[in-house]
Amino acid sequence: MSHPDSLSGPVDFAIIGAGPCGIAAGAAARRAGLDVVVVDQGPLCDSIVRYPYYMTFFSTPEKLEIEGLPFVTTDKTPTRKEALVYFRRVTEYFELDTRLYEKVEGIEGSMGDFRIRTRATLEGADAPSRTLRACRIVVATGGFHGPNLLNVPGEELPKVRHHYTEAHPYWNQDVVVVGGSNSAVEASLEMYRAGVRVTLVHFAEELDRSVKPWVRPDMLNRIEKGEIAARFGHRVSRIEPGRVTLRRESDGATASIANDFVLALTGWKADPVLLRELGVPVDEQTGVPAHDPETMETPVPGVYIAGVLAAGHDANRIFIENGRWHGRRIVDSIPAAHVR
Ligand SMILES: Cc1cc2nc3c(=O)[nH]c(=O)nc-3n(C[C@H](O)[C@H](O)[C@H](O)COP(=O)(O)OP(=O)(O)OC[C@H]3O[C@@H](n4cnc5c(N)ncnc54)[C@H](O)[C@@H]3O)c2cc1C
Structure with missing residues (x-):
């Protein structure tokens, strides 16, 4: 036209x-x-x-x-x-x-x-x-x-992504997924099934209530079996090459874990x-x-x-x-x- x-x-x-x-x-x-x-x-x-x-x-x-x-x-x-x-x-x-x-x-x-x-x-x-x-x-x-940023040191590194398309690029890598919504849960499950070592990090003590009812049990079972690691009540506080530092919400205690990629699936605005x-x-x-x-x-x-x-x-x-x-x-x- x-x-x-x-x-x-x-x-x-x-x-x-x-x-x-x-x-x-x-x-x-x-x-x-x-x-x-x-x-x-x-x-x-x-x-x-x-x-x-x-x-x-x-x-x-x-x-x-x-x-x-x-x-x-x-x-x-x-x-x-x-x-x-x-x-x-x-x-x-x-x-x-x-x-x-x-x-x-x-x-x-x-x-x-x-x-x-x-x-x-x-x-x-x-x-x-x-x-x-x-x-x-x-x-x-x-x-x-624009994505809801984590606003932490290291967020500008190329290993940090704010959106997810498919699991393949992350095969055999240590990936931290930040978030507790459908996007974070579905990406975690898909990546776990493609041979990715996934750690889910969420500031709340449980998954978001909006997670689809047919997806939630799958995720909870993977977490219970230790197939997907979950750090509820934690935030990412620093991102560095090869590592990520997590901070516990309740007492501020920190822990550093091996990491290749961070997928911050924390929503957009x-x-x-x-x-x-x-x-x-x-x-x-x-x-x-x-x-x-x-x-x-x-x-x-x-x-x-x-x-x-x-x-x-x-x-x-x-x-x-x-x-x-x-x-x-x-x-x-x-x-x-x-x-x-
Ligand atoms: C993984 C996922 C699954 C979903 N599943 C469902 C579902 O099952 N059912 C459902 O109802 N919803 C679902 N949604 C939500 C749904 O996709 C969104 O609500 C929907 O896309 C909103 O449509 P929209 O037209 O308002 O905005 P958008 O789809 O975001 O479209 C906005 C458009 O505006 C354009 N734009 C922005 N600024 C400018 C500018 N300055 N100049 C020109 N163009 C501009 C953008 O390029 C974009 O194409 C899902 C969302 C996600 C992320």
């Missing part, structure tokens, strides 16, 4: 972020007969692209369906690969005009004529900026802007920088951008939010299952005849 630019008139909606919830917002707008451009700094569904390669979703496929387009999977829950196929298909089916590998750097203007400044992410620092005009904006930039620049207040405590949950509109007229960005710091509150409806709420709040 053609790409409107600063010389064209404004499109009805510019959606920033081509994750599942940005795509869902685009599909809802297209279904209502509106012009939409979806912009993303990476590929379609960049967050899912970065997920562990062999993960399966916890949601059954019908709970991820967009605008009623059937999602058929071979097993009871989709694999990462099936989800990527599905979201490509949704994008094609609704003929979404996507601008991929274009980072939105700033937004100016007001309802009826927002100017969205973008820059190609693959063309180097000298790439010219482009301008897209839109009557309304949906910010669906997700919650994966959103950065609602575009919204702040537009003047949308963001609650300092919760990280939630001000918005009306019925319409998803922020206090700045014509600026909406969708997806996990609306959850602030608590990314477990909104996910695809519920964030996929935000676009519909936005579109339903605007009589189509009055869009422009």
Whole structure:
């Protein structure tokens, strides 16, 4: 499809972020007969692209369906690969005009004529900026802007990673996994089964309550049998080549263990920088951008939010299952005849 630019008139909606919830917002707008451009700094569904390669979703496929387009999977829950196929298909089916590998750097203007400044992410620092005009904006930039850092000496070493894709690179290595959530537990189990010596380090005294009920017993059994070492009530306090120092929360006692890699799977956080620049207040405590949950509109007229960005710091509150409806709420709040 053609790409409107600063010389064209404004499109009805510019959606920033081509994750599942940005795509869902685009599909809802297209279904209502509106012009939409979806912009993303990476590929379609960049967050899912970065997920562990062999993960399966916890949601059954019908709970991820967009605008009623059937999602058929071979097993009871989709694999990462099936989800990527599905979201490509949704994008094609609704003929979404996507601008991929274009980072939105700033937004100016007001309802009826927002100017969205973008820059190609693959063309180097000298790439010219482009301008897209839109009557309304949906910010669906997700919650994966930066990892929650450990903030300890040595975190900058190349052996420290903040995300996990597959076990193979860690075969026959001593790996500390930091965290007690699904990501940490599933990575630990997958690596243990691939011949990795895993030590799970978590500041709490037990695994997070959110760990999937069918995964938890497997992990607890591995820990009980000593197949995966677990240091509950501990934090990593220093990372050095070949070693990691752990500190016990209760009394501050330290211990040093042999270590080749640290996987800090401690979650990611959103950065609602575009919204702040537009003047949308963001609650300092919760990280939630001000918005009306019925319409998803922020206090700045014509600026909406969708997806996990609306959850602030608590990314477990909104996910695809519920964030996929935000676009519909936005579109339903605007009589189509009055869009422009
Ligand atoms: C391992 C794992 C398993 C999961 N399983 C499930 C499940 O079974 N069911 C479920 O419902 N949820 C699941 N989730 C959660 C779900 O993936 C997220 O809630 C979902 O991705 C949120 O979608 P989103 O569109 O809001 O944000 P995202 O998917 O994060 O998309 C945001 C997009 O915005 C883009 N972006 C950010 N800033 C800019 C910018 N300045 N300019 C242009 N583009 C920008 C990013 O590149 C990204 O593509 C899982 C998450 C993980 C980590």
